[in-house]
Amino acid sequence: RKKLLVDADCGVDDAQAIMLALAAPGVELLGITCVHGNTSVENVCRNTLRVLQACSRLEVPVFKGAAKPILGRCINAGHFHGEDGLGDAPDPDAPGLDRVQEEGAVSAMIRIVNENPGEVSLVAMAPLTNLALAVKMDPSLPSKLRGLYIMGGNTESRGNTTVCSEFNFAADPEAAYIVLNEYLCPTYLACWEFTCYSKLSWEFCDAWLAQDTDKARFMARIFRLSMAASQSERLQKEFVDGSGFVSCDSYAMAAAVDESLAVESERHAVSVELTGTHTRGMMVVDTAGFLKKTHTASIMKKVDMEKFKRMMMAALQ
Numbered sequence: 001r002k003k004l005l006v007d008a009d010c011g012v013d014d015a016q017a018i019m020l021a022l023a024a025p026g027v028e029l030l031g032i033t034c035v036h037g038n039t040s041v042e043n044v045c046r047n048t049l050r051v052l053q054a055c056s057r058l059e060v061p062v063f064k065g066a067a068k069p070i071l072g073r074c075i076n077a078g079h080f081h082g083e084d085g086l087g088d089a090p091d092p093d094a095p096g097l098d099r100v101q102e103e104g105a106v107s108a109m110i111r112i113v114n115e116n117p118g119e120v121s122l123v124a125m126a127p128l129t130n131l132a133l134a135v136k137m138d139p140s141l142p143s144k145l146r147g148l149y150i151m152g153g154n155t156e157s158r159g160n161t162t163v164c165s166e167f168n169f170a171a172d173p174e175a176a177y178i179v180l181n182e183y184l185c186p187t188y189l190a191c192w193e194f195t196c197y198s199k200l201s202w203e204f205c206d207a208w209l210a211q212d213t214d215k216a217r218f219m220a221r222i223f224r225l226s227m228a229a230s231q232s233e234r235l236q237k238e239f240v241d242g243s244g245f246v247s248c249d250s251y252a253m254a255a256a257v258d259e260s261l262a263v264e265s266e267r268h269a270v271s272v273e274l275t276g277t278h279t280r281g282m283m284v285v286d287t288a289g290f291l292k293k294t295h296t297a298s299i300m301k302k303v304d305m306e307k308f309k310r311m312m313m314a315a316l317q
């Protein structure tokens, strides 16, 4: 069985990615660590529990992590994911926060990886604060990972949060810097522009949500607001190249679940801007080797879309 540990800021696409993993055959979800990002870390814990409840999988442990970035100010994405981070469509019977584990996210991450050396694929779909803290506590952590899958960063300096930066990197640039420079393990990046080039058509989304299941009905409720936001003229400009929905985090998750999903990638050393008038949080791709780094990341360029759509479909069945 494939062991996954997921770090999330449970917004709408995080929820989609988690549901994809829960439905994937042969996947063992060892836990979900929560972090600030799309909304407060408390809301993230609540949302994660709601998603697990919708899939009748509340046995998956949920851990609470960092409430703030390492240095910068906290930002959120309420305009897109809703004030509560999950479409402002509350469940009357949502599980309480008492279901969150006592152990903190960073300790849990270190413990789980050390209990399963060489076996865990870590899927990071949020600001990288928990991962940065974990590697500072246990520098041997990356060497014990099977792989690290990150949704974040950008390759063409097209931002969705500031002019040049993608949300997960913009929300904690220092953490992104630490992770890209200290996780010297097989690293796979689903960057913003790539996810935009791999949009799901609105026809697909309609068919996806029309499935006659409780999971599809749950998704339709939490998805309404970000679907409408995605179709707004203002956001269309951010969503590079044509119309459709960008389920950003699902690409990183799907690539971790099925290692043959990415059919085209490029390997480069990468880093992130920490200062700059317009560029703080922007990912830097070292195509010519100026940084003299030996560690490179695999930057996804193209995925098998038919396979990806099948995985998404299965997520709501």
Ligand code: BDR
Pocket (backbone or CB within 6 Å): 011, 012, 013, 014, 038, 077, 125, 126, 151, 160, 166, 167, 168, 192, 248, 249
């Ligand atoms: C990323 O930012 C968040 O809003 C999404 O959940 C995703 O992880 C996309 O830039």
Ligand code: CA
Pocket (backbone or CB within 6 Å): 008, 009, 010, 011, 013, 014, 037, 038, 125, 126, 249
């Ligand atoms: Ca996310």
